[in-house]
Amino acid sequence: MKKVELLAPAGSLESLYAAVQNGADAVYLGGTKFSARAYASNFDEETMTKAVEYCHLYNVKVYITVNTSMKQNEIGEALEYIKFLYEIGVDALIIQDTGIAELVRRNFPDFEIHASTQMTVHNGEGALLLKKLGFSRIVLSRELSLEEIKYISKDLDIETEIFIHGALCISYSGQCLMSSLIGGRSGNRGRCAQPCRLPYGIINKTTGKGKKGYVLSPKDICTIENIKDIIESGASSLKIEGRMKRPQYVAGVVSAYRKAIDEASCQLNYEKQSNFKVEEEKKKLLQLFNREGFSKAYLFGNTGRDMMSYRFPKNTGVQIGKVNKDLTIELKENISIRDGIRFGDDGFTIFKIVKGSKNVEEAFIGDRVKLKPTKYKSGDILYKTSDVKLLDDLSKSYSDIYEKKNNLKLNVKFKIGDPVTLETIYKDKSFKVSGEEVQKALKKPLEKEKVIKNLNKTGDTAFSFIEISFETFEEGFIPVSSINALRRELIDKIGEYIKNEGKRTLNKGLDLNVTSKKELKSQINGPIVVVTTKEQLKAAEECNIDNIAVELFMRDYDIDFKNINCPNVYIKTSTIIKEEFNNVCREIEEKLPYIKGIITSNLGIISKLKEKTLIIGDYKLNSFNSYCMEFYKDILDIATISVELNKKEIGNLVKKAPLPTSIIVYGRTELMVSEYCPIGSAFGEKTGKTACSGECTKGSFVLKDRKGEEFPVKTDKYCRSHIYNGSAINLIPNLEEIKGLNVELYRLDFTDESYEETLSILKGYKNESYEGEFKGFTRGHFKRGVE
Known part of the structure; x- marks a missing residue:
């Protein structure tokens, strides 16, 4: 193995x-x-x-x-x-x-x-x-x-x-934009503010039912x-x-x-x-x-509430007992002075442990004690969040950074009239050093045990000699300091070899070139409009949209694909396609004769279908720079620019992009996609993916944060949850600015909009303005960007 x-x-x-x-x-x-x-x-x-x-x-x-x-x-x-x-x-x-x-x-x-x-x-x-x-x-x-x-x-x-x-992470890593869109701290840039660890309410807007807790933690x-x-x-x-x-x-x-x-x-x-x-x-x-x-x-298929820390999102600790009426605790765990204790959201460090009438340094399971400071009250359950003895023991495990050793066998030549030599093998390579000549002993010769003892003084190195053998040993004399110096020289020689073994030199300049830009395949004219429902499709058809993409995989998908009235139809896929992958591919391949292309950020779908139809890489591929598109230039036809870039950064990218580019000018940003369903977890009676309660079909759901902001939650056909930004990006009022960036393709995404809302947005786009108030919308990162 x-x-x-x-x-x-x-x-x-x-x-x-x-x-x-x-x-x-x-x-x-x-x-x-x-x-x-x-x-x-x-x-x-x-x-x-x-x-x-x-x-x-x-x-x-x-x-x-x-x-x-x-x-x-x-x-x-x-x-x-x-x-x-x-x-x-x-x-x-x-x-x-x-x-x-x-x-x-x-x-x-x-x-x-x-x-x-x-x-x-x-x-x-x-x-x-x-x-x-x-x-x-x-x-x-x-x-x-x-x-x-x-x-x-x-x-x-x-x-x-x-x-x-x-x-x-509750979201698929690389697919979370929640920290980015809420506070400008991008998880994709290493600055996640962990909004998933905050409390939320999960609310059914249809029935008014709701539950609160750390539902994303x-x-x-x-x-x-x-x-x-x-x-x-x-x-x-x-x-x-x-x-x-x-x-x-x-x-x-x-x-x-x-x-x-x-x-x-x-x-x-x-x-x-x-x-x-x-x-x-x-x-x-x-x-x-x-x-x-x-x-x-x-790992074993569970995605239900038992994988969540609903009540407390930080370090819980280990329970030590419940506080009695006299403020004593009968211990379930050993404790020591300086241990950290938590009760509820509060905590303290133990300064005194009182057992009976005595102050003690530590107490053990079964002891009845009081802790000082006595911040807690009767009925509180106490948890040990920091075990000072455990931490001290663990600190000792690396206090000597050379406690672990690489074991070597050492061969020694100690012959009168010849230099002392030390030789060892490390990784099939021989290392040998020679020192002073061994002299005849005028008085007392250097004993073999003394030589061995000094050769074994390797404490401040990563090496030790598990076996020291003598090719020759004659009773002569050499200063002990010379033995020590020779040992250090041998170990330093091995160390220098190891340190330099993996080092490399680049003898050429760095190549930062990009290839020339591909032309926009088949000259797509006008925007691509992504729809999820029949009502949205109806609005797009009434506006004579030439390029309509259908999101096939959401649970509320209800479009008859064959009756779409549009010259150019596309399929939009979810970013996550897992065990259903082969079935999804078959479903898409059946529709290939009727479609112009696919919008996707799923690497598997891109790989499987890149030779069969036009592929538009979606924004969840996180294309932040032109070299991202260089990487994909042979497998994508168009690349959608990340929604985390601002206007200037988009312009810098487009100037050097080797692929035609697309930009989202309207739509709710998907903040998270998860195997875990907060709807089923909060409202369902059972846990686990195989026990889906179907609660998500019984209304319209949102997450509500501490500030009252609401984030729509939708599920797809495969029981994954998708959390969207509360406000849709709307860059329609900024179309003149966007034109100056030379992005080839604009996109409008519709998720939960009604027929009237969809129609209003599309008419605003066609007029290159949005006549309604800019209310309930966001410009996303177009003006601000991320750190």
Whole structure:
């Protein structure tokens, strides 16, 4: 069985030491720019170089996250940064932006690239496409089941990486625009404000029924009990999330999963098993961080309310007991002074523990104690959110950053009249050093044990000698300081070899050219109007729209495709097409004789149908720069510009775009798409995807935030939920400005608009104005952009 990789997060140098010393096979980290965790400590060039050299001493691989969407004016700086990473010997890049992928494969063809989970790869065809286009590893979407992972990893023979522990996004990664549209902090740019962790009401506008809670806040993933099954899925790398977490968290989680992986590997290879106690390790993981417990994410098909932390979105901690009337607590867990305690939304640090009439440093399960300060009241349930003894123990695991050792065998020649020589083999390469000549002993010769003792003083290095043998030993003399110096020279020689082994030099200039622009295929005239309902279609037909796209896959789709009165008909697909992929392809292929093309951001659909019809890449492909379009130039005919760019940034992109471009001038932006349904979870009696309650068919639903803003929630035919911005983008009043940008194709998207609303918008577009008040609309990022 091939060795599976344990991949750990490192948001700081201390976390990196914690990961390596506790058994990680690889680490992933980000620089001070272009990282999807912009608010982690991250690494400047000096600490980045230090990190790579340190990891390579332990044969630990280093993957750097360059996984944000990049604007046109950032590309040059990003490529210079990647050149630096290439030259210091980074093992691979984790990339979201396809423009960066294009430039890396062009300028650094031997630099390994991994497709970030932000690329939303969730079906086999999409994975195959990216493998063909140069990605050596695919970080799969967290929404996949073990069977789907197995199909992509084993059946399609694709190197995959999956998340096994840590925070879970409720939206498909790379498809969330909620933080961006609400507050201008883009998740695609590493600045997510986590609006999903805020409270919302989910309301049926038809009936008035509603429920409140943290309805978009999922529990963290924990798969410590399932590692054997996960390894058998064929995934190459098992990833822990947590670059924003403290080093002790990294140490604890990595050590737990190191034990679990080693135990599972022993079982699978029929070897002697270790003394791994899964319940002990899970308890430690719960204490380090949990949100009302853990979930298995979607690995086993569950998408219901039991994967959500409805009541408390932060670290829940571990319950220590309920407060009695006399304000004592009978302990369910051990506690110590300086532990962190929570009750409700409040918390405190223990300064005193009173047991009977005595103050004690710690107390144990079954003890009856009072805690000071006594902020709590009778009936409160107390939770331990921070265990100081656990954190201290975990800190010790990496306080000596060279506690782990690479074991070497050493051959020594100690012969009178000859120089002392030390020789060892590391990675099939011989390393040899020679020192002073061994002199005849005038008084007392240097004893062999003394030589061995000094050769073993390797404490501040990553190496140790597990076996020291003497080719020759004669009772002579040499200063002990010379033995020590020679040992250091040998180890330094190995260290320098390792540090320089992966370093590379680029002896050519960087290529930032783009190809000339494709012509707009078949000269599409006029806008494309996307409709979902018969009423919207009727309005589009009455306005004599020449290009109508039909969204086939929403639950309220009710259009008779054959009776559409329009010269050019298109199909618009959902971004997410998973286990239903083959059925969707068949449905589309049946309609190919009657359609002009497809609007999609699903990589699998693009790959499968690119030779059969015109393909318009949708805005969820996150095309932020012209090089994104360069990446897709052979498989897309038209590319829709990201809705996160402002007017100036759109202009910069279009000037160099190798593909015809499209822009959304009207429509509700899809903020999230999720396997989880907040409607069914809140109102349904059962949990799990297979137990869909059908509640979403019984009305019109919105999420309502703390400020009273409402966000429509719709479901598709495959029980996925789609959350839309409360206000539609309306750039119709800005059409004159947009014309100056030279975008070739305009698009208007209709989701839940009535016939009258659709008609009003289309007439406004045809008149190149919007006569009604600009009320209830937004210009999105057209004026402001994102950070």
